[in-house]
Amino acid sequence: MLETRNLSAGYGAxxxxxxxxxxxxxxxxxxxxxPNGAGKTTLLRALTxxxxxxxxxxxxxxxxxxxxxxxxxxxxxxxPEGRLVFRDMTVEENLCLGAYPERCxxxxxxxxxxxxxxxxxxxxxxxxxxxxxSGGEAQMVAMGRGLMAQPRILLIDEPSxxxxxxxxxxxxxxxxxxxxxxxxxxxxxxxxRIALSVADDVHLIRTGKVVMSEPAASVDLDRLHDLYFAxxxxxx
Amino acid sequence: xxxxxLQALFSGVLIGSVYALVALGLALAFGAMRIINxxxxxxxxxxxYMAYLVESRTGLEPYAAIPLALAVVSAVSIAxxxxxNMIRDHRELNSLILTFAIGIILTNAILxxxxxxxxxxxxxxxxxxxxxxxxxxxxxxxxxxxxxLVLMGLLWWWLKASWYGRAVRAVxxxxxAAMLMGINPTRIETVSFLVAGALASFAGVALYTMSVVQPAxxxxxxxxxxxxxxxxxxxxxxxxxxxxxxLGVTEALTVTLASSALQELAGMVLFLMVLFLMPNGLFGARxxxx
Numbered sequence: 001m002l003e004t005r006n007l008s009a010g011y012g013a014x015x016x017x018x019x020x021x022x023x024x025x026x027x028x029x030x031x032x033x034x035p036n037g038a039g040k041t042t043l044l045r046a047l048t049x050x051x052x053x054x055x056x057x058x059x060x061x062x063x064x065x066x067x068x069x070x071x072x073x074x075x076x077x078x079x080p081e082g083r084l085v086f087r088d089m090t091v092e093e094n095l096c097l098g099a100y101p102e103r104c105x106x107x108x109x110x111x112x113x114x115x116x117x118x119x120x121x122x123x124x125x126x127x128x129x130x131x132x133x134s135g136g137e138a139q140m141v142a143m144g145r146g147l148m149a150q151p152r153i154l155l156i157d158e159p160s161x162x163x164x165x166x167x168x169x170x171x172x173x174x175x176x177x178x179x180x181x182x183x184x185x186x187x188x189x190x191x192x193r194i195a196l197s198v199a200d201d202v203h204l205i206r207t208g209k210v211v212m213s214e215p216a217a218s219v220d221l222d223r224l225h226d227l228y229f230a231x232x233x234x235x236x
Numbered sequence: 237x238x239x240x241x242l243q244a245l246f247s248g249v250l251i252g253s254v255y256a257l258v259a260l261g262l263a264l265a266f267g268a269m270r271i272i273n274x275x276x277x278x279x280x281x282x283x284x285y286m287a288y289l290v291e292s293r294t295g296l297e298p299y300a301a302i303p304l305a306l307a308v309v310s311a312v313s314i315a316x317x318x319x320x321n322m323i324r325d326h327r328e329l330n331s332l333i334l335t336f337a338i339g340i341i342l343t344n345a346i347l348x349x350x351x352x353x354x355x356x357x358x359x360x361x362x363x364x365x366x367x368x369x370x371x372x373x374x375x376x377x378x379x380x381x382x383x384x385l386v387l388m389g390l391l392w393w394w395l396k397a398s399w400y401g402r403a404v405r406a407v408x409x410x411x412x413a414a415m416l417m418g419i420n421p422t423r424i425e426t427v428s429f430l431v432a433g434a435l436a437s438f439a440g441v442a443l444y445t446m447s448v449v450q451p452a453x454x455x456x457x458x459x460x461x462x463x464x465x466x467x468x469x470x471x472x473x474x475x476x477x478x479x480x481x482x483l484g485v486t487e488a489l490t491v492t493l494a495s496s497a498l499q500e501l502a503g504m505v506l507f508l509m510v511l512f513l514m515p516n517g518l519f520g521a522r523x524x525x526x
Contacts (some may be wrong), residue, residue, distance in 0.1 A: 048416065050412075050415075067415075067420070068415040068416060069415050069417075069418045069419055069420045069421075070418075072415075072416055072417060072418035073418045077416070077417050078415060080412075083411065084410060084413040084416075085410075085413070086405070086409040086410055086413065086414075087409060087410070088405075088409050089402075089405055089406070089409060093402060093405075096402065097402055097403070097406050097414075097417050097419075098417060099397065100402075100403060100406075100417045100418045100419055101417075101418040104401070114503050145417070149417070149418065149473060
């Protein structure tokens with residue numbers, strides 16, 4: 001289980017996240033939703049060590065320490081948006097780089113085959129440059145690359161960003177399969193409807209604070225949207 | 237006349253292969269760190285003088301100096317890397333000034349230690365002529381050419397198939413994403429500097445066996461490597477090789493048909509022509525990045 005305690009983070013003198021206390025259950029899919037500029041990406045950047053934070057981040061009770069690359073080696077793996085694939089490397093090379101941490105390097109070919117069974121389209125494109133892929137395929141490469149790292153917890157950043165609706169559905173089908181396999185997932189998503197459809201737990205972040213935390217099953221979409229758009233002044 | 241031109245083409249290809257090694261080192265450090273190491277030619281020069289030192293002191297063949305050259309150039313590379321790494325702001329620009337100055341210091345250190353005389357190998361074995369039909373080469377040139385091809389092959393394999401090599405390309409491609417893959421970019425930058433230094437070591441020893449060296453050669457080599465990189469773009473080993481051969485042939489033809497005084501100028505003219513006519517480089521149709 002990943003947990004944050006009084007986590008605050010920001011950029012220089014500007015604090016974006018204020019005293020965030022969140023729990024991400026093992027084997028569950030936790031969705032973080034919220035409007036643009038709410039601090040979702042800042043949360044992700046703090047969790048992966050890309051920006052400094054105050055407060056604590058605990059993985060299975062032990063504090064997480066180190067730089068971004070140390071955290072990735074410990075299994076806190078982020079899938080950035082699909083634009084951040086290695087554009088001038090092939091699909092297969094991108095996937096192999098996911099297995100860079102030493103504990104993941106054994107049995108590379110079996111690991112690759114598992115990814116190709118997940119993403120058959122990537123097998124067809126294995127020797128193509130990742131920069132030449134469509135947005136949906138690049139998103140699949142980014143996800144496959146993250147899975148190659150055998151994550152203890154997989155943080156997925158805005159997988160629907162810039163994708164056509166039919167491709168978004170395809171990407172979320174894959175996220176459902178990952179969840180069914182027992183992968184612990186934290187999903188950052190603006191699209192509340194689709195996030196709710198896959199999530200176990202939902203947290204709403206607005207202006208740097210957690211304003212709602214509930215099991216997805218009990219979330220009422222209208223009330224979530226009221227909070228999301230700060231209508232009726234709730235939770236402010 | 238035809239024989240002369242053929243001979244110039246042949247010699248140009250042979251020296252071009254060594255230029256390619258120099259340029260690949262420059263491109264490797266640039267790819268990972270986004271800095272142009274203007275002292276790179278001086279690293280090559282340093283290795284050439286290690287070959288001179290070993291040959292003149294021990295009478296061994298110059299290639300026996302490779303372990304010494306590797307050790308000295310690696311040590312200087314690491315010192316250079318640590319200095320560059322201390323730059324906090326405007327690394328691209330400030331590193332140019334810093335590495336340019338380090339190059340001047342190295343040139344003058346070599347001048348102090350070895351004087352300004354021209355040096356080349358005295359090995360009879362390496363200077364023996366070998367004929368290929370109508371054209372001739374020194375045995376040293378053929379060995380240097382073969383060595384360069386082998387090293388380029390090894391470099392290609394390393395970048396393609398090894399974990400460190402792939403990580404170098406990942407950091408070049410997208411530094412932030414590479415960090416998310418568990419890659420420590422500072423370590424990878426160090427590795428790329430060391431590999432660039434190893435290439436410079438071999439290139440320097442090879443250069444000593446086939447050409448004359450003197451302290452000013454270091455700076456000229458940096459310029460050549462830079463021209464080749466602009467001709468070929470970074471990122472493709474065959475592209476760099478072709479660009480280097482083109483530069484070598486242009487220089488050799490200039491020496492044969494005009495004057496050796498114009499050799500460096502010819503490279504510059506080639507460089508300007510490519511910039512005017514093909515601003516994306518010779519193989520720049522697929523200019524990406526940015």
